[in-house]
Amino acid sequence: MADIRSRIASRADLPGARLRSVRAQAQAMQVSVSTVVEAYERLAAEGVIVSRPGSGFYVAGPVAPLALSRIGPKIDREVDPLWISRQSLENEADVLKPGCGWLPSDWLYEEGMRRALRSQARADTLELTDYATPLGHPELRRFLSRRLMGNGIEAPPEQIMLTDSGTQAIDLICRYLLQPGDTVLVDDPCYFNFHALLKAHRVKAVGVPYTPAGPDVEAFGAALQEHAPRLYITNSGLHNPTGAVLSPVTAHRILKLADSSDLVIVEDDIFADLEVNPAPRLAAFDGLSRVIQIGSFSKTISASVRCGYIAAQADRIDSLADLKLATSFSGSRLAADLVLRALTDSGYRKHMEAVRLRLAEQMAKTITRLATIGIKPWLVPQAGMFLWCRLPHGADAAGVARACLEEKVVLAPGNAFSQSLSARDFVRFNVAQSGDDRIFKVLARALQRRAGIVSV
Amino acid sequence: MADIRSRIASRADLPGARLRSVRAQAQAMQVSVSTVVEAYERLAAEGVIVSRPGSGFYVAGPVAPLALSRIGPKIDREVDPLWISRQSLENEADVLKPGCGWLPSDWLYEEGMRRALRSQARADTLELTDYATPLGHPELRRFLSRRLMGNGIEAPPEQIMLTDSGTQAIDLICRYLLQPGDTVLVDDPCYFNFHALLKAHRVKAVGVPYTPAGPDVEAFGAALQEHAPRLYITNSGLHNPTGAVLSPVTAHRILKLADSSDLVIVEDDIFADLEVNPAPRLAAFDGLSRVIQIGSFSKTISASVRCGYIAAQADRIDSLADLKLATSFSGSRLAADLVLRALTDSGYRKHMEAVRLRLAEQMAKTITRLATIGIKPWLVPQAGMFLWCRLPHGADAAGVARACLEEKVVLAPGNAFSQSLSARDFVRFNVAQSGDDRIFKVLARALQRRAGIVSV
Numbered sequence: 001m002a003d004i005r006s007r008i009a010s011r012a013d014l015p016g017a018r019l020r021s022v023r024a025q026a027q028a029m030q031v032s033v034s035t036v037v038e039a040y041e042r043l044a045a046e047g048v049i050v051s052r053p054g055s056g057f058y059v060a061g062p063v064a065p066l067a068l069s070r071i072g073p074k075i076d077r078e079v080d081p082l083w084i085s086r087q088s089l090e091n092e093a094d095v096l097k098p099g100c101g102w103l104p105s106d107w108l109y110e111e112g113m114r115r116a117l118r119s120q121a122r123a124d125t126l127e128l129t130d131y132a133t134p135l136g137h138p139e140l141r142r143f144l145s146r147r148l149m150g151n152g153i154e155a156p157p158e159q160i161m162l163t164d165s166g167t168q169a170i171d172l173i174c175r176y177l178l179q180p181g182d183t184v185l186v187d188d189p190c191y192f193n194f195h196a197l198l199k200a201h202r203v204k205a206v207g208v209p210y211t212p213a214g215p216d217v218e219a220f221g222a223a224l225q226e227h228a229p230r231l232y233i234t235n236s237g238l239h240n241p242t243g244a245v246l247s248p249v250t251a252h253r254i255l256k257l258a259d260s261s262d263l264v265i266v267e268d269d270i271f272a273d274l275e276v277n278p279a280p281r282l283a284a285f286d287g288l289s290r291v292i293q294i295g296s297f298s299k300t301i302s303a304s305v306r307c308g309y310i311a312a313q314a315d316r317i318d319s320l321a322d323l324k325l326a327t328s329f330s331g332s333r334l335a336a337d338l339v340l341r342a343l344t345d346s347g348y349r350k351h352m353e354a355v356r357l358r359l360a361e362q363m364a365k366t367i368t369r370l371a372t373i374g375i376k377p378w379l380v381p382q383a384g385m386f387l388w389c390r391l392p393h394g395a396d397a398a399g400v401a402r403a404c405l406e407e408k409v410v411l412a413p414g415n416a417f418s419q420s421l422s423a424r425d426f427v428r429f430n431v432a433q434s435g436d437d438r439i440f441k442v443l444a445r446a447l448q449r450r451a452g453i454v455s456v
Numbered sequence: 457m458a459d460i461r462s463r464i465a466s467r468a469d470l471p472g473a474r475l476r477s478v479r480a481q482a483q484a485m486q487v488s489v490s491t492v493v494e495a496y497e498r499l500a501a502e503g504v505i506v507s508r509p510g511s512g513f514y515v516a517g518p519v520a521p522l523a524l525s526r527i528g529p530k531i532d533r534e535v536d537p538l539w540i541s542r543q544s545l546e547n548e549a550d551v552l553k554p555g556c557g558w559l560p561s562d563w564l565y566e567e568g569m570r571r572a573l574r575s576q577a578r579a580d581t582l583e584l585t586d587y588a589t590p591l592g593h594p595e596l597r598r599f600l601s602r603r604l605m606g607n608g609i610e611a612p613p614e615q616i617m618l619t620d621s622g623t624q625a626i627d628l629i630c631r632y633l634l635q636p637g638d639t640v641l642v643d644d645p646c647y648f649n650f651h652a653l654l655k656a657h658r659v660k661a662v663g664v665p666y667t668p669a670g671p672d673v674e675a676f677g678a679a680l681q682e683h684a685p686r687l688y689i690t691n692s693g694l695h696n697p698t699g700a701v702l703s704p705v706t707a708h709r710i711l712k713l714a715d716s717s718d719l720v721i722v723e724d725d726i727f728a729d730l731e732v733n734p735a736p737r738l739a740a741f742d743g744l745s746r747v748i749q750i751g752s753f754s755k756t757i758s759a760s761v762r763c764g765y766i767a768a769q770a771d772r773i774d775s776l777a778d779l780k781l782a783t784s785f786s787g788s789r790l791a792a793d794l795v796l797r798a799l800t801d802s803g804y805r806k807h808m809e810a811v812r813l814r815l816a817e818q819m820a821k822t823i824t825r826l827a828t829i830g831i832k833p834w835l836v837p838q839a840g841m842f843l844w845c846r847l848p849h850g851a852d853a854a855g856v857a858r859a860c861l862e863e864k865v866v867l868a869p870g871n872a873f874s875q876s877l878s879a880r881d882f883v884r885f886n887v888a889q890s891g892d893d894r895i896f897k898v899l900a901r902a903l904q905r906r907a908g909i910v911s912v
Contacts, residue, residue, distance in 0.1 A: 022478055022489070023478070023493050032490070033478075033489045033490050033493060034488070034489050034490075037479055037489055052637050055511055055512065056477075056511070056512065065632050065633050065772075065775060066633075066775070066779065067775045068775070068778045068779060068782055082778045082781055082782065085590075085781050085785070086590050086781065089587055089588070089589055089781075089786060090589055090590070091582065091586070102587070105581050105582050105584075105585040105586040108584075108585035109585070110581055110584050110585055113584045113585060114577045114578075117573050117574075117576050117577035117584075118573075118574065118577045120573050121571075121577070122570075125561050125562050125566055126547065126561050126760075127760065128564075128566050128569045128570065128573075128758060128760055129561040129564035129565070129566055129569060129758040129759060130547070130759055130760055131545055131558070131754070131759040132545070133545055133546055133547055134541075134542050134546070164620050164762070164784060164788075165784055165786070166785075167783065167784050167785040168783070168784045171783040171784065175522060175656065176521045176522050177521050179472075180636070181511060193781075193782065193785065196778075196781065196782035197782050197783060199782065200631065200779060200782045298587070301585075302584060302585040302790070303585060303586055303587040303786065304583065304584055304585050304586055304587070304588070304789040304790040304793075305788060305790045305791075306620070306762075306784075306786070306787065306788040306791070316521075319521060319522070319523045319524070321542075322523070322538045322542075322652075323522065323524060323656060325538055325541050325542065325545075325649075325652065326524055326538065326649065326652035326653050326655065326656045327623065327624070327627040327653060327656055328621050328623050328624045328627065329541070329621055329622075329649065330545060330621070330759065331762070332620075332760065332762040332791065333759075333760040334758070334761045334791075334794075335761075335762070335788060335790075335791070338790075
């Protein structure tokens with residue numbers, strides 16, 4: 001008792017901290033288990049510690065609030081996913097953002113949005129002022145059902161639920177399936193916000209190395225065995241950040257490995273409309289049995305209107321609808337209606353063709369420009385906006401990013417994407433955000449300076 | 457070991473279920489603590505159970521997903537908050553919804569929405585296609601800051617964060633402050649979706665009886681002592697479902713009681729614009745120290761455009777912004793812009809005056825109509841849309857609701873709002889949704905039938 005009291009008094013154990021389990025404490029202090037039980041009970045009776053039924057004993061007092069920035073090991077600000085996202089989202093006019101994860105605003109479907117808003121101004125009363133139904137806009141769900149069918153995924157409209165974003169879609173699935181302490185597989189590297197999202201769920205993320213044909217099958221199998229993960233979150237179409245695409249054989253092997261487990265797979269399909277030659281989808285191979293597919297329209301129509309979706313088994317959709325209702329009440333009927341108007345506008349197909357062409361041109365140009373400063377892509381992607389590149393001479397990407405930021409260029413250094421922090425000398429470039437020559441000048445200078453530091 | 461094995465084999469303990477604590481198990485089986493420790497360790501080594509560091513022992517295998525409908529005691533479908541919300545959100549044309557919690561769509565600001573959409577169609581590119589900044593639309597936050605100042609709440613724009621809805625605002629605060637197993641105080645009765653939201657956070661809700669002047673101060677103090685809650689969630693302006701308003705003396709006493717605790721208070725202010733004479737606000741008395749205020753525009757402008765806000769201490773806003781980013785990435789820039797256009801439209805003030813007048817008329821009419829079938833309000837509200845009424849002869853509101861639903865009238869029975877299930881013979885009426893005579897005919901028939909059953 002004296003020992004625990006002094007730890008609390010010295011703030012070695014802060015309010016809300018969990019005490020060692022009875023057994024661990026007994027071992028640590030070389031006393032019997034029943035001695036510890038008695039000490040804990042007396043301290044609880046005094047109000048110094050509290051017993052949480054089913055969980056253990058805690059130092060009395062308030063629990064520190066969930067500050068994501070304080071969870072996990074301290075990392076460089078430049079590889080902190082939240083910090084990078086906030087930098088990218090702040091609208092400072094003179095900042096260049098090759099590290100940003102989306103298209104420049106003038107590449108998006110502005111004309112379609114204007115037309116959709118004008119026609120929406122004449123919509124009926126319910127569309128303009130009423131809540132959405134629990135699953136969301138029936139017509140948009142019918143449209144998405146047909147679109148998924150075109151990709152070989154059979155999802156009737158009642159197996160589709162609209163959400164406010166792709167991120168909210170994954171968040172709801174995590175709420176549905178995960179408990180604090182569970183393990184989730186992610187690609188290494190993967191979209192960095194998955195790391196922040198999983199932190200918010202207080203679960204453990206385990207990375208599986210990503211190869212040019214999808215996740216490393218052997219490592220995937222080993223991770224299944226070792227960690228018994230509940231969930232695997234991936235992008236299949238155009239992988240973020242590598243630009244790789246899943247091969248049919250890898251897709252098949254991953255699903256086969258998963259067969260002997262309880263793994264659920266979330267397939268994030270937000271880059272589908274940027275593909276030139278559609279890659280295989282896990283959801284198509286699996287038939288939405290263990291795979292849940294999600295998507296959104298922020299990367300192609302507009303990021304200003306928030307709308308995403310989840311396609312899954314019927315019973316999962318039902319529970320997810322309850323969770324959406326409890327935690328955000330309703331999605332936006334207006335947003336879904338706007339997205340539907342834009343998607344079904346006769347100009348949308350032409351718009352997307354132009355975007356894909358422009359991306360291909362920018363991809364070629366960026367590869368050439370990067371080559372002039374000694375940077376080579378890990379893989380030349382078939383399509384999309386991302387180039388995953390290794391810096392020359394093992395330069396530290398976080399340090400380079402720090403130097404570039406001083407000159408108002410925001411980079412996305414590799415370790416922000418890597419659960420194992422094994423991408424120290426990688427950087428993700430968004431070719432659509434890399435049109436300005438200043439980016440390459442600033443980057444070259446930063447690399448030279450780093451090289452100088454290294455050689456000193 | 458045999459006992460635990462047999463409980464698992466018979467599925468008395470399902471995969472994912474937590475085993476009794478070592479101590480509880482030792483007591484239950486009348487064996488020593490160390491015997492239980494050894495048995496648990498051996499079973500864990502065999503893989504029959506798993507140890508979660510810091511949490512206890514669990515039956516191995518997948519954890520059942522979070523189905524809100526299966527948490528807590530089984531309750532009547534008619535008093536299940538999720539079920540009532542889903543009924544209210546389904547758009548069936550011929551269903552009457554006096555139990556619904558919002559204004560009919562043609563009472564909302566349709567003309568303002570049309571004007572806002574037309575002018576938005578001419579907005580600049582960034583507004584139409586780019587992400588929102590982390591805290592959301594700066595101009596709307598400046599506007600809200602001035603509006604809050606008018607209510608005596610000092611919140612500079614950087615202490616305001618926009619959200620997708622009032623519900624998302626409370627959800628983010630719960631994520632920030634709560635851990636599974638924490639206790640939260642709610643009013644009894646309170647807005648029923650608070651119950652569903654708190655279930656989703658796996659926390660314990662404790663009800664404090666609501667009086668015509670606010671929460672019962674003595675019961676509030678006792679609950680603080682007994683449960684050491686982390687959070688208290690309330691509406692101050694026009695209380696849902698009672699229509700009561702907080703008196704200055706109650707507000708002062710509640711804050712004084714909270715002074716000696718670590719309680720955080722969420723004040724949900726979504727009905728502010730329906731008030732005729734503004735009631736005191738906890739946030740104004742407290743100066744946003746322990747109080748966090750949230751609001752939205754679904755009840756006054758449109759429920760189809762989703763936009764809410766949180767006003768709080770600066771460090772809380774910063775952590776909440778990280779959480780919003782991790783779990784939904786960005787709010788809708790378009791939605792915030794639309795709300796700002798509607799709020800600053802010259803017609804908005806006139807629209808709200810008309811709504812308040814219409815509500816007062818409907819309130820008077822509904823009270824008269826209810827009196828003819830023997831139903832009296834618990835309190836005649838000063839304003840707003842809700843009437844909290846006791847049914848005659850102790851009729852069971854859930855049963856009456858079931859009977860009315862068969863005739864396509866959706867009621868909101870009292871126990872959906874009551875944590876202690878002590879409002880069995882209460883019903884909440886929305887006067888704005890009670891204009892149709894059929895409601896009262898159907899209700900009278902249902903009451904007569906119930907009375908008949910009771911007298912038999």
